[in-house]
Amino acid sequence: MSVNKFLWGSATAAYQCEGAWNEDGKGLNEWDVFNHESPLNIHNEDGDVASDFYHRYKEDIDLMADGNQNTYRFSISWARIIPQGSGAINPKGIEFYNKVINYCLEKGITPNVTLFHYDLPNEMAKIGGWENREVADAFHEYAKVCFKNFGDRVKIWSTINEPRYYAYCSYVVGNYPPNYKADFGRFWKVLYHLMLGSAKAIQSYKELGMDGIIGIVHDNGNVELDPDTKEKELVRLRADIFYSRMVLDTALLGKLPDKLNEVLKDNSVDAFFLHEEDFPVFQKGRADYVGLNVYNRQYVTDYSQGKTEVFHNNVGKGSASKEGIRIKNMFETSFDPNTRRNLWGREVYPKCMYDCLMEMKERYGNVLVYITENGHGQYETPDNNGYIKDPERIKICGEFIDYMLKAREEGVNVQGYYLWSTMDLYSWINGYEKKYGIVRVDFKNNNRRIPKESYYWYKDLIAAKRDI
Numbered sequence: 502m503s504v505n506k507f508l509w510g511s512a513t514a515a516y517q518c519e520g521a522w523n524e525d526g527k528g529l530n531e532w533d534v535f536n537h538e539s540p541l542n543i544h545n546e547d548g549d550v551a552s553d554f555y556h557r558y559k560e561d562i563d564l565m566a567d568g569n570q571n572t573y574r575f576s577i578s579w580a581r582i583i584p585q586g587s588g589a590i591n592p593k594g595i596e597f598y599n600k601v602i603n604y605c606l607e608k609g610i611t612p613n614v615t616l617f618h619y620d621l622p623n624e625m626a627k628i629g630g631w632e633n634r635e636v637a638d639a640f641h642e643y644a645k646v647c648f649k650n651f652g653d654r655v656k657i658w659s660t661i662n663e664p665r666y667y668a669y670c671s672y673v674v675g676n677y678p679p680n681y682k683a684d685f686g687r688f689w690k691v692l693y694h695l696m697l698g699s700a701k702a703i704q705s706y707k708e709l710g711m712d713g714i715i716g717i718v719h720d721n722g723n724v725e726l727d728p729d730t731k732e733k734e735l736v737r738l739r740a741d742i743f744y745s746r747m748v749l750d751t752a753l754l755g756k757l758p759d760k761l762n763e764v765l766k767d768n769s770v771d772a773f774f775l776h777e778e779d780f781p782v783f784q785k786g787r788a789d790y791v792g793l794n795v796y797n798r799q800y801v802t803d804y805s806q807g808k809t810e811v812f813h814n815n816v817g818k819g820s821a822s823k824e825g826i827r828i829k830n831m832f833e834t835s836f837d838p839n840t841r842r843n844l845w846g847r848e849v850y851p852k853c854m855y856d857c858l859m860e861m862k863e864r865y866g867n868v869l870v871y872i873t874e875n876g877h878g879q880y881e882t883p884d885n886n887g888y889i890k891d892p893e894r895i896k897i898c899g900e901f902i903d904y905m906l907k908a909r910e911e912g913v914n915v916q917g918y919y920l921w922s923t924m925d926l927y928s929w930i931n932g933y934e935k936k937y938g939i940v941r942v943d944f945k946n947n948n949r950r951i952p953k954e955s956y957y958w959y960k961d962l963i964a965a966k967r968d969i
C-alpha cells in the first residue's frame with residue numbers, strides 16, 4: 502500500500518461522537534454502563550446521543566472534505582460489531598461502518614481506522630476486562646472480523662488507542678471504569694494484555710496478506726528529566742519504561758523492553774502475567790507504523806518521600822489541581838513553574854512535539870509516524886450567531902504543527918497529522934463542557950454543526966501545506 506500524500510485530517514472515537522447507544526443491535530459497552538450507573542460519573546453526562554455522528558456522518562464527512570482534509574481517523578465500536586464482545590456478529594453494525602467508509606472514499610478521504618478506543622463491550626468487562634487474557638483473544642477475533650469486512654477499502658489500521666493511558670486511567674488514576682486506584686499490579690497486567698491483543702491482531706493482518714498498514718496509537722510519553730534530578734539514569738529508565746517503552750519497544754521492536762523486570766520489581770509488581778510463549782507473537786506482531794497522540798511531555802524527577810499519590814483534574818476551572826503522579830520507589834512528576842498549563846492542570850508545551858519525534862527517530866530509525874491526535878481543550882462561548890472564535894486553539898495547534906514540520910525537515914518520517922477533534926464531542930469524564938472540536942456542535946439545538954474559526958484556519962493551512 503502506498504499513501505503518497507501527506508495526510509492532513511482530524512480524528513474522533515466511536516463512544517465520544519456516535520451516540521445511538523442502543524440502536525440497531527449494538528451491545529452495551531463498559532462506558533454505557535459506567536455513565537448510566539456510577540456516582541464517579543461526576544458531571545452526570547453520557548454518550549447516549551453524543552454528537553449524533555451515527556445519523557449525521559455524511560454532514561461531518563462533507564465538512565471534512567470542504568475543509569481540505571484528505572483523511573479521517575475514527576474508531577469502530579466493538580459492541581456494535583459483536584454485541585457480546587465475542588460470538589455473533591451484528592450485520593447492522595457492519596452496515597453502518599460500510600456506509601461511513603464508503604462515504605469517506607467517495608469524498609476523497611482516506612479512512613484511518615482504530616479497532617479499540619476505550620469502549621470495551623460490557624460482556625468483556627464482566628469477565629474481568631483486559632485483566633483477563635481471554636479478552637485479548639476476543640479482541641483478536643473481532644479484529645479479524647473487521648479486516649475481513651472492511652480491509653478491502655481501509656488501508657490504514659490502528660489496533661488500540663493509547664494502551665498506556667487507558668490502563669493508567671482505569672487502574673491507577675481510577676477515573677475510568679473499572680476505577681481501580683494506584684493498583685500497579687493490575688495496571689501492568691492490563692497493559693501487557695493490551696499489547697498482546699494488539700500483536701495478535703497485527704500478526705493475523707500480516708498472515709492474511711492484507712493490503713495496507715497496521716500500527717498502534719500511543720499517547721506521547723516522551724520523558725524529560727527535571728535538571729535537578731539526582732539519580733538521572735535510574736529515573737529515566739523507570740519513567741521511560743512506564744510511559745513509553747512498554748508500548749513502543751514492544752510494538753516496534755517486537756520485544757518487551759530491556760530491564761522491564763527490574764522496573765516491575767521497583768514498582769513492587771509480580772510479573773507472573775508475562776509468558777514466554779507470547780514472545781514470538783510480539784516478534785511477529787510488529788507494527789508497520791506508530792500513531793502518536795501528542796498533548797504533553799512527561800516531566801519527572803526522583804521520587805521524594807511520602808506515599809504514592811495521583812493528581813488528576815477532571816473538574817477544569819473549578820480545581821487548582823495539576824496533573825501528575827508520585828510513585829513510591831519509582832519517580833514523580835516535577836512541576837515546572839515556567840510552563841503554561843490548561844484549566845485541567847495539564848502542561849501546554851508544544852515543543853514536546855519536536856522532542857518526541859526526534860526521540861522516535863533516534864530510537865527506532867526511519868519508523869513511519871502519524872500524529873494521530875493533537876488538539877486543545879477549552880471552555881467556549883459562542884457569539885450571537887452561534888460562531889466560536891478560538892484563537893487560543895489556533896495558536897497552540899499552530900505551534901505544535903510548526904514543531905512537527907521542523908522535525909520532518911530534520912529527517913523524521915512523519916507523514917500525517919490529525920487534529921483532535923473533527924467536531925465537539927464527549928470528553929471522557931469531563932463531559933461536554935471541555936471542547937476540542939474545530940466544528941461546534943450545538944448540543945442544545947438539534948446538534949447543529951457550525952464550523953469554528955479554527956476550522957477555517959486549518960482549511961487554509963492545509964491548502965498552503967498540501968504538497969509538503
Ligand code: BG6
Nearest residue numbers: 514662663666720794878928929
Ligand atoms: C486522548 C484520547 O487521550 O485525549 C481522546 O485518545 C481524548 O479520546 C483526548 O478525548 C483528550 O482528552 P480529554 O480527557 O481531555 O477528553
